[in-house]
Amino acid sequence: MKLYTYFRSSAAFRVRIALNLKGLAYDSVPVNLLKGEQQDEAYGAVNPQRRIPSLEVGGEVLIQSPAILEYLDETHPEPPLLPVGAANRAKVRAVASIIGCDIHPLNNSGTLSYLKHKLGHDQAAIDEWYAHWVRQGFDAIETLIEPGPFAFGSRxxxxxxxxxxxxxxxxRFNIPLDAYPKIVAVEAACAAQKAFQDAAPALQPDAA
Amino acid sequence: MKLYTYFRSSAAFRVRIALNLKGLAYDSVPVNLLKGEQQDEAYGAVNPQRRIPSLEVGGEVLIQSPAILEYLDETHPEPPLLPVGAANRAKVRAVASIIGCDIHPLNNSGTLSYLKHKLGHDQAAIDEWYAHWVRQGFDAIETLIEPGPFAFGSRxxxxxxxxxxxxxxxxRFNIPLDAYPKIVAVEAACAAQKAFQDAAPALQPDAA
Structure with a gap:
């Protein structure tokens, strides 16, 4: 497998964690979003959306981290990334969606760049925007999870x-997390796991 | 099943289509987003994120349309909403994610309200923002689908x-679609299906 990745991309970070949890080896192909390498013609041929990550597997290129994560779980079921029971799975996917749909897209580099360069906002306005969506999403997630020690139990x-x-x-954006003891506890539990450690931005080959 | 819905919410629209396709009867509970009814205490008790839709089923409340759609497909497999083969499913879910993560969250009512009321942008700037994310996503989707007549074949x-x-x-936002003949063809194929017709905003009990 070949993962087109950027060390700071949180969508790529998700896929790196999943690959590590499943014990799947992969080659990293760094695409530097800061330098705009996703706009290169070569990358456009890989991923017409020109976003990160893309996963090349079995001669095909899969895009969009939510789709890639479900693919990895379907093709490599152990350890499972979803619990038993459709309602339980829906609760896990709901938390994933709050982050994947309602926090991250508002705060990714393309969106912040639009706010800065096209709409002319200063860093203070951008920081407030960033924090707003994190807080709105985390407020909900804090009521939805029950660390045990992970967000939904022991797995x-x-x-x-x-x-x-x-x-x-x-x-990274200095958002206070005191109001989110459950989220912080989940983060701590994950930080003790090698699959999460090895996926961390600072340990990636393209980290500055 | 009880669906907390708003006629114009496109996330609720997705779930209405899926319920109709599966032949599942449900009660509609309208939550008027324009009047801010999602902020009522009663609705906060249903859905702590205070977004639409929520689906009450079997004594539980499921939130987030991506999670609800996967739940409906797992619990009521016929007709399936995903094709056979993990890579094929990943391609379908990728198109869903481009819309669910990269277009819709940038353009939903909460985001547009922030741009207008907190950042002080006029309608022209908001229209340009709206069109930007639609075009960016549709440009990619147009290369990813192959109408037959639906986005990924005959189902x-x-x-x-x-x-x-x-x-x-x-x-609704008057975005020209001439550059997207495949997307428009898919829309036309769906428009001939009763499940899509019955889910349309104008036919909902809360439509003005």
């Missing part, structure tokens, strides 16, 4: 895989 | 369920 699920990169981002 | 999938409400929204 890692997609909820943890989405939470850890989002908490990492929140810390 | 409706999650990709169609996400596309139709997003195209409906794009039309």
């Amino acid at each position: 890692v699920t997609l909820a943890d895989i989405y939470l850890v990169p989002q908490v990492f981002n929140a810390r | 409706v999938t999650l990709a169609d369920i996400y596309l139709v409400p997003q195209v409906f929204n794009a039309r």
Whole structure:
């Protein structure tokens, strides 16, 4: 497998965690979003959306981390990333979606760049925007999870895989997390796991 | 089943289509987002994120349309909303995610309200923002689908369920769709299906 990745991309971070949990070896192909390498013609041929990550597997390229994560869980079921029972799975996927749909897209580099360069906002306005969506999402997630020690019990699920990169981002933007003791506890439990450690941005080959 | 819905919410529109496709009867509980009814204490007790839709089923409340759609497909497998084969499913889910993560969250009512009321942008700037994210996502989707007549062949999938409400929204905002003949063809194929017709905003009990 070949993962087109950027060390700070939290969508790529999710996929790295899942690959590590499943024990799947992969080659990293760094795409530097800061330098705009996703706009290169070569990358456009890989991923027409020009976003990160893309996963090349079996001669095909899969895009969009939510789709890639479900693919990995379907093709490599152990350890499972979703619990038993459709309602339980829906609860895990709901937390994943709050992050994947309602926090992260508002705060990713393309969105912040639009706010800064096209709409002319200063860093203070951007920081407030960033914090607003994190807080709105985390407020809900804090009521939905029940650390045990992971977000939904004793096994890692997609909820943890989405939470850890989002908490990492929140810390980068200096967002206070005191109101979220459950989320912080989940982060701590995950931080003790090698699959999460090895996926961390600072340990990636393209980290500055 | 009880669906907390708003006629114009495209996330609720997705779930209505899926319920209709599966032949599942449900009661509609309208939550008027324009009047801010999602902020009522009663609705906060149903859905701590205070977003639409929520689906009450078997004594539990499920939230987040991506999670609800997967739940409905797991618990009521016929007709399936995903194709056979993990890579095929990943391609369908990727189109769903482009809409669910990269277009819709940038353009939903909460985000547009922030741009208008907190950041002080006028309607022209908001229209440009709206169109930007639709075009960016649709440009990618147009290269990823192959109408036959639905987005991925002869059966409706999650990709169609996400596309139709997003195209409906794009039309509401007068976004030209000439560059997207495949997307428009998929929309036309879906428009001939009763499950899509019955889910349309104008036919909902809370439509003005």
